[in-house]
């Protein structure tokens with residue numbers, strides 16, 4: 020932008036304050052933005068901005084993220100997205116010399132903006148360059164075992180595209196990803212490789228369709244009591260290795276394959292009977308790729324399924340390599356017991372907690388409750404835990 024005469028200004032505060040400062044400095048102006056689908060807070064802020072602009076007779080142009088209401092069929096719109104030329108960057112940008120005193124030049128000051136929560140220490144690094152490199156390495160090589168390793172806890176960290184945080188944060192445009200993938204498919208004559216790429220493209224299309232569905236607002240923000248069971252789940256201390264390892268992986272890296280996101284949700288909502296909204300918010304705070312529209316949709320879908328993390332763990336991480344990586348206290352437990360360490364004779368010498376719940380019994384109750392045949396106990400109780408055959 021700077022090469023073409025542009026300048027970047029940043030402002031920290033409420034939108035109306037920024038707009039007032041602009042109005043005071045320049046007089047009448049038009050506000051351009053992309054339509055935003057980012058949950059309740061952003062929705063309400065945008066409503067306030069529209070009102071603020073209207074009251075002053077100023078134009079607010081929000082470009083639609085999709086053309087859902089254009090009257091054209093979905094496939095037609097998708098084909099256009101795959102083929103249309105990107106809009107060309109302007110040769111020159113005319114930036115004003117003066118700017119409001121409350122504005123900052125550049126983005127450096129944003130580094131001082133304080134956010135709550137723990138830092139994700141081993142997560143992907145942000146930035147356009149990283150996003151482009153991630154796409155390039157995926158399309159050059161990493162995609163080759165995309166399908167085979169899709170739900171492999173360790174391999175998928177490499178063979179999955181890992182583009183989700185970049186797409187969520189806007190480090191790379193969705194159109195670029197779709198178009199580069201289409202070009203790769205067109206130029207590839209190996210059927211097996213085409214299958215991997217097509218499968219990846221299906222995921223992109225899934226995203227596109229969901230984003231087209233419009234604003235999915237989270238339910239009103241309630242403050243739920245974060246009881247002991249919730250904290251054990253959130254902190255990866257449930258005593259169920261598959262859940263605890265997946266949670267620790269999320270705390271450290273901010274990413275885990277889709278299948279295990281579903282397992283975490285199902286376990287929390289069905290097995291532990293935790294509040295779905297509270298769990299959704301908690302996971303949103305851990306996902307580096309948090310995208311409200313996708314997130315809310317997936318949480319809803321996955322909370323309907325009752326899943327057994329012990330069974331899934333035995334199938335997908337039979338030797339417990341993933342578990343041992345994220346739960347070092349279990350590193351000496353033999354593979355035979357890694358998914359149910361409470362059956363391991365040396366369990367009491369391990370620095371690992373007893374399971375918070377009897378998964379089978381709690382899941383049976385959840386299934387019954389889902390099918391409406393019996394009332395489910397409100398919470399997985401201590402009583403259930405004590406009945407465990409340790």
Ligand SMILES: Cc1cc2nc3c(=O)[nH]c(=O)nc-3n(C[C@H](O)[C@H](O)[C@H](O)COP(=O)(O)OP(=O)(O)OC[C@H]3O[C@@H](n4cnc5c(N)ncnc54)[C@H](O)[C@@H]3O)c2cc1C
Nearest residue numbers: 179180181182183222223226277280281308309310314317
């Ligand atoms: C409970 C739950 C919550 C989720 N929350 C999010 C979220 O907040 N943000 C998010 O981007 N994804 C979310 N997903 C979808 C999925 O887990 C991630 O998109 C995926 O793991 C990202 O890794 P990747 O980029 O390597 O995916 P790839 O498999 O390489 O897929 C490429 C892209 O397609 C999109 N995509 C992939 N899977 C899905 C899907 N099931 N639905 C919609 N789009 C998809 C993503 O943008 C992804 O980057 C969630 C899934 C579940 C089960």
